[in-house]
Ligand code: HEM
């Protein structure tokens with residue numbers, strides 16, 4: 001390989017090789033130092049919640065705690081369902097049909113977290129302001145959601161999220 | 177510029193091996209400082225002393241504080257009610273944060289007025305902006321610790337800013353939280369970082385001062401020091417002046433700590449955090465309001481977040497936006513006016529950040545936000561070209577052009593003047 005008048009190249013190789021090895025080593029140790037910030041195993045283990053929807057009267061809305069956040073379970077009235085179904089998709093900033101969002105139209109299940117910066121929108125209590133579309137209103141920066149939890153006006157970019165859930169019996173949902 | 181005359185043999189013995197006494201003498205005693213500094217130059221040392229006050233009170237609070245969601249609020253209430261003088265120490269720390277920002281903001285506007293960011297002090301200025309950013313992070317995380325409603329929802333909204341980042345935003349937020357919402361892991365890491373960052377600030381302050389002592393302080397005339405006749409030694413002249421300023425500052429701070437301790441806080445933070453209910457009107461601490469107003473002024477989530485960060489980032493490049501060779505606004509007739517307009521704009525943004533985001537407030541926030549960036553990005557580069565500065569004095573010792581005419585320079589200085 002390299003002979004005497006090529007000394008510098010061999011030294012350069014040693015330099016590059018050792019710096020690369022050190023960089024690789026640093027990257028390997030950096031990941032555990034960063035990943036420890038992510039949710040721990042016990043935090044992940046707490047991530048399902050079960051709830052009996054039969055207790056929610058028509059026109060009523062209940063907040064259930066899931067992963068430290070509220071999940072809204074709303075038993076919608078006929079009028080609210082009709083209103084949600086009637087919305088023109090072209091009027092929606094984040095177009096989605098009501099049927100896609102609520103497979104069982106009376107029971108709407110939503111993550112009660114504004115998609116703007118994470119406040120809990122108002123509209124769960126009868127006395128709360130519900131916004132211009134009769135669903136929810138986020139007081140933090142003024143986002144209005146309709147009776148399907150879709151964003152209609154304000155800074156929030158997307159509809160209220162539908163958490164993953166399924167019916168494990170006729171009336172019991174398992175969220176998460 | 178000779179070394180100190182060390183008479184004590186023990187001091188001499190130590191100094192020979194570890195020259196701390198020579199160093200201190202050089203940097204804090206004989207250190208030549210422009211002789212024309214006005215009171216706006218007091219705020220640097222005030223900021224340093226406030227940092228020390230924050231660290232001392234913070235370490236004491238940590239001895240009684242419990243970083244756990246079930247105990248944090250109660251431990252702070254216990255500090256207030258049961259710990260001897262706990263109320264005093266907490267009120268000094270909580271109000272101290274506000275005073276720290278008041279002092280640093282004045283310090284920054286002093287720099288803007290007198291052009292202290294210009295060559296050769298660009299790095300000094302940029303280190304200052306780094307300190308500001310670290311202070312903001314520290315104060316934000318400190319405010320989360322008492323775990324009241326504002327703590328919790330402030331933390332939620334601010335950490336959610338990162339969710340605006342495309343693709344990886346949500347993962348970053350989960351990483352910051354250590355869970356699926358602001359919760360116990362979040363509180364613990366915030367406490368850890370809140371303890372750490374002030375010491376990082378101390379480190380950057382040291383760099384800031386090294387950079388300062390390279391060329392010395394700027395001065396109200398904004399012209400370079402020409403020689404010994406333009407300077408006086410730091411001690412006793414400025415140590416005494418700084419001590420006087422400090423006593424005025426501490427008097428005002430004591431008045432607030434004893435008589436208006438909650439005036440700069442928000443009453444909702446005396447309600448324990450409730451992750452299920454957001455307070456009807458959430459506002460950040462007053463020192464974040466201008467940036468909060470900029471965030472809300474932009475109707476798009478990602479662009480709003482970017483504008484907010486850009487509002488600080490623009491300060492980093494300020495030395496290259498303002499190309500005017502004249503530092504002090506005293507000699508820049510147009511900039512002098514625009515400085516006050518800009519200050520007014522910042523005050524307006526502070527006010528608007530506290531108002532609900534609706535109606536006229538939204539319109540005004542947008543106007544003020546546009547003006548904020550217009551000032552830096554359009555006005556300053558343009559002024560560097562179109563403005564005709566007034567003629568500068570020849571030296572600090574001879575503040576009037578041509579010397580001798582008009583106001584005569586103070587006699588002792590003139591006497592010391594070299595040919
Ligand atoms: C740059 C310096 C610092 C700033 C700007 C700052 C800011 C703050 C703020 C705004 C609060 C909330 C006060 C309240 O409303 O109750 C706070 C709380 C706290 N800080 Fe600091 N802090 C600083 C340095 C430190 C240091 C160095 C420590 C520890 C060594 C510390 C420990 C604490 C503790 C334990 C609390 C919770 C108790 C309480 O809320 O009163 N701080 N800090």
Ligand code: FES
Nearest residue numbers: 114116117138141
């Ligand atoms: S968090 Fe709901 S509008 Fe900003």
